[in-house]
Amino acid sequence: MKSYLPFLLLIVCFGCDLKVPIPTADLKAPFELKENYSASYEEGMAFYDKLDGRFTKCKVIEVGETDSGKPLSLAILSKNHDFTLNELVNSDKPIFFINNAIHPGEPCGVDATMLFYRDVLANDSLRQVLDHINIVAIPYYNISGALNRNSTTRANQNGPVEYGFRGNIKNLDLNRDFVKADSKNAKTFNQVFSKLQPEVFIDNHTTNGADYQYTMTLINTLPEKLPASLGGLLKDNMLPFLYSDMAARGWDMTPYVSTYGSIPDQGLVAFNDLPRYSNGYAALHHSLAFTGETHMLKPFKDRVWSNYELLHSMSTWMANHVAELTAAHDQALEATSTEETEVLHWQLDTTQFEDLTFKGYKAEYKPSEITGRQRLNYNRDSSFTKTIKYYNSYRPREDQPVAKPQAFYIPQAWTEVLERLRWNGVEVIELDKAVEVEGQYKYINNYETVNQPYESHYLHFNVTTRSEEATATFEVGDFKVPLGQGRDKYIMASLAPEAPDSYFAWNFFDGILMQKEYYSPYLFEDRAVELLDKHPDWKVELDSLIQNDPSFTENSRTALNWVYKKSDHYEKTHLRYPVFYGQKETIVPVNVFSEQEGEN
Numbered sequence: 001m002k003s004y005l006p007f008l009l010l011i012v013c014f015g016c017d018l019k020v021p022i023p024t025a026d027l028k029a030p031f032e033l034k035e036n037y038s039a040s041y042e043e044g045m046a047f048y049d050k051l052d053g054r055f056t057k058c059k060v061i062e063v064g065e066t067d068s069g070k071p072l073s074l075a076i077l078s079k080n081h082d083f084t085l086n087e088l089v090n091s092d093k094p095i096f097f098i099n100n101a102i103h104p105g106e107p108c109g110v111d112a113t114m115l116f117y118r119d120v121l122a123n124d125s126l127r128q129v130l131d132h133i134n135i136v137a138i139p140y141y142n143i144s145g146a147l148n149r150n151s152t153t154r155a156n157q158n159g160p161v162e163y164g165f166r167g168n169i170k171n172l173d174l175n176r177d178f179v180k181a182d183s184k185n186a187k188t189f190n191q192v193f194s195k196l197q198p199e200v201f202i203d204n205h206t207t208n209g210a211d212y213q214y215t216m217t218l219i220n221t222l223p224e225k226l227p228a229s230l231g232g233l234l235k236d237n238m239l240p241f242l243y244s245d246m247a248a249r250g251w252d253m254t255p256y257v258s259t260y261g262s263i264p265d266q267g268l269v270a271f272n273d274l275p276r277y278s279n280g281y282a283a284l285h286h287s288l289a290f291t292g293e294t295h296m297l298k299p300f301k302d303r304v305w306s307n308y309e310l311l312h313s314m315s316t317w318m319a320n321h322v323a324e325l326t327a328a329h330d331q332a333l334e335a336t337s338t339e340e341t342e343v344l345h346w347q348l349d350t351t352q353f354e355d356l357t358f359k360g361y362k363a364e365y366k367p368s369e370i371t372g373r374q375r376l377n378y379n380r381d382s383s384f385t386k387t388i389k390y391y392n393s394y395r396p397r398e399d400q401p402v403a404k405p406q407a408f409y410i411p412q413a414w415t416e417v418l419e420r421l422r423w424n425g426v427e428v429i430e431l432d433k434a435v436e437v438e439g440q441y442k443y444i445n446n447y448e449t450v451n452q453p454y455e456s457h458y459l460h461f462n463v464t465t466r467s468e469e470a471t472a473t474f475e476v477g478d479f480k481v482p483l484g485q486g487r488d489k490y491i492m493a494s495l496a497p498e499a500p501d502s503y504f505a506w507n508f509f510d511g512i513l514m515q516k517e518y519y520s521p522y523l524f525e526d527r528a529v530e531l532l533d534k535h536p537d538w539k540v541e542l543d544s545l546i547q548n549d550p551s552f553t554e555n556s557r558t559a560l561n562w563v564y565k566k567s568d569h570y571e572k573t574h575l576r577y578p579v580f581y582g583q584k585e586t587i588v589p590v591n592v593f594s595e596q597e598g599e600n
Helices: 042-053 085-090 108-122 126-131 143-147 185-195 228-248 278-284 300-320 322-338 416-421 487-495 520-532 536-547 556-566
Strands: 058-064 072-077 095-099 135-137 202-205 216-220 253-255 287-294 347-349 354-366 374-390 394-398 407-410 435-448 460-474 478-481 577-588
Touching: 042 058, 042 108, 042 143, 058 185, 058 536, 072 108, 072 185, 072 478, 085 185, 085 216, 095 108, 095 185, 095 300, 108 126, 108 300, 126 135, 126 300, 135 322, 135 556, 185 322, 185 416, 202 300, 216 300, 228 253, 228 287, 228 322, 228 347, 253 354, 278 287, 278 487, 287 300, 300 322, 322 487, 416 478, 416 487, 520 536, 536 556
Parallel strands: 095 135, 095 202, 202 287, 216 253
Antiparallel strands: 058 072, 072 135, 216 287, 347 394, 354 374, 407 478, 407 577, 435 460, 435 577
16 A cells, blocks of 8 residues: 655645745644744744745845844745845835834744744735735744743733743833833844835734633824824824724724723723834834733733734735835825924823723622722623723824924044934034034033933933024034934934933933032122122022022122022033034134244
């Protein structure tokens, strides 16, 4: 009797563009081979290497460093073999960019992307998306966190049996690091992402929070933050498709459950994706940006498959809307470069909301067995479907928008700022001639600072400034950052000190906050009298302050300090933001000295 076993062990996949035949079990993901299991870093990268070895439309490349010492890798799917960053940029196909394991304890996307890649490559109908788009994925972003596997740190999560740790080897949350870029991971990501400027981006996560019936929830970047062409396409076209398509695939999806009150019944609030987060950062580069948040309490298997379907849903929408997406992206770049103002601060508009059909569980309160106080409990035996309010509109804060300068001028000393701008594709021009620039210096009026270290920094917030007209000289070797680039959103978000995730907020300019020269009160008292005699208007102002402000009588130094800061003795650089808002530039003429013969 003839043996047909060798033939049974092979999958014949016509049109798959195989390099070699695929044994059936050989391309099963670790997730499929073990119960409640997520692939380790080593297993995951080995899987992608197999795809690279078997399919000509798949390539794994290394693009830069991470804090782990291991390189950051990209897995690329491209029908036309666009396997370098330059080839991807020069392709006329939009890019779908997938990020995994930024929080390695939330690994659904790790396994979902492996399955998604394999099936797109091996399935004729699924592979058709590659006729229209290129797909780029980071298999593991936080590699050091992925290597730190355990079974206990996700206390409220239902599987898998092993997973990575949220922090990286420097104990940084990499989903707070996209602007400050303390990690090598963020440096590499900045360089890659700003070069590719992918049209659609998703970062795969798992939730913490309320309980409800959905397995998948979705954060989208706020349409208001995007130029009108992209914001309209997102709100009116892509989002409705994703929600209806996911329901058709058997995975009802709801917006990310960030509650307006204490429980979902009281309404949901759209997440304000600041630039520190992957979503907000991606939006600065004109991506339609999403975070997929699977529900922590649902079985791991369900979380992975719902994430898998979301990847298919997004890629399907992209493949069917290439012309609209490309046009909207091009229009957005043009709008960003020509807009004269920028909104730095957005606030929730509680007067605007949508009615949202929500499938939840009844929230109940019962005595805690530990404290005896009332504790929240969601009763899964009491499910409901009801209409709740979804507050998904944001508006500019009252002091917004702000005007853009013609250019920012940055002294060459601020190297960490300059290098981050370059990582993000910003045009930074080194001056080869000294220039005088008319414009404004900003002075820090007020700011608050967190009480505890936050992601290796003492973050400033509620920053206010005042502007002073000035003419400043910048020397050869200083730098100019012209506005009117397609990168203006990133430039303003990072260089405007009032912005919530500016370089100032993240402590890059803290040196200006400390005064360097002071005075001795017993000596300056006489000098203060002289100054007040010389400036009668100061005397009138000071007398009024003494009469109306108790601090001027309770502490004698308050009045002296006031006079000191009015005088030329007070250093002009204290609290002066060193990045100059330039409006008009003039080249400084070079002095030419000639010797006069016959003079000694």
